[in-house]
Amino acid sequence: MKNLLYIFLVFGILFSSCEEETDDPFNPTSSFSCKIEGVQLSDSSPLGRIDTVTTINGQLNPYFGALEISATSNLLGARVMNTVSLTINDFSSVTENTPILLGSSGSGQVWQGANIFVTDITNLDTLIFSKITANKVSGTFSFDALHEDPNNSTEVEVTEGSFTDVSY
Secondary structure, eight states: OHHHHHHHHHHHHHHHHSOOOOOOTTSOOOEEEEEETTEEEEESSOEEEEEOOSEETTEEOSOTTEEEEEEEEEOTTOSSEEEEEEEETTGGGOOTTOOEEOOSTTSEEEEETTEEEEOOTTSOOEEEEEEEOSSEEEEEEEEEEEESSTTOOOEEEEEEEEEEEEEO
């Protein structure tokens, strides 16, 4: 009987010493960073979501299952919030380590206060997913974006972009 008690004690110690791997919602591991015109933007809790809406601005959306990743932060010395948004249409067909062009209108966006800058089809801006799992993505990106007002020729350059373990 004592031997049986010792066996259960040993098994109890062994199983209790194993650490279970779980995501801790109070200690996020995701990150998003890039430089906008050379100034660092960092967000330790970027947002990711799958857009399953069938219409955009009242028009039929031909890209079901678009992934949108966005991050918001004050730039150093800036008085307004800056948001960078990436939209990857038809996300279900995307594979790891394959460059994706962000050139379709609005696939890459920078919001600086009331000013919105968007990618257009003339630029060969890219995004590459280095990791795609059932609920998280990681990757790198860079793009140039033009002011959305056609009468304003201002352009912003987004470089050194990366995101890690963004949940969607």
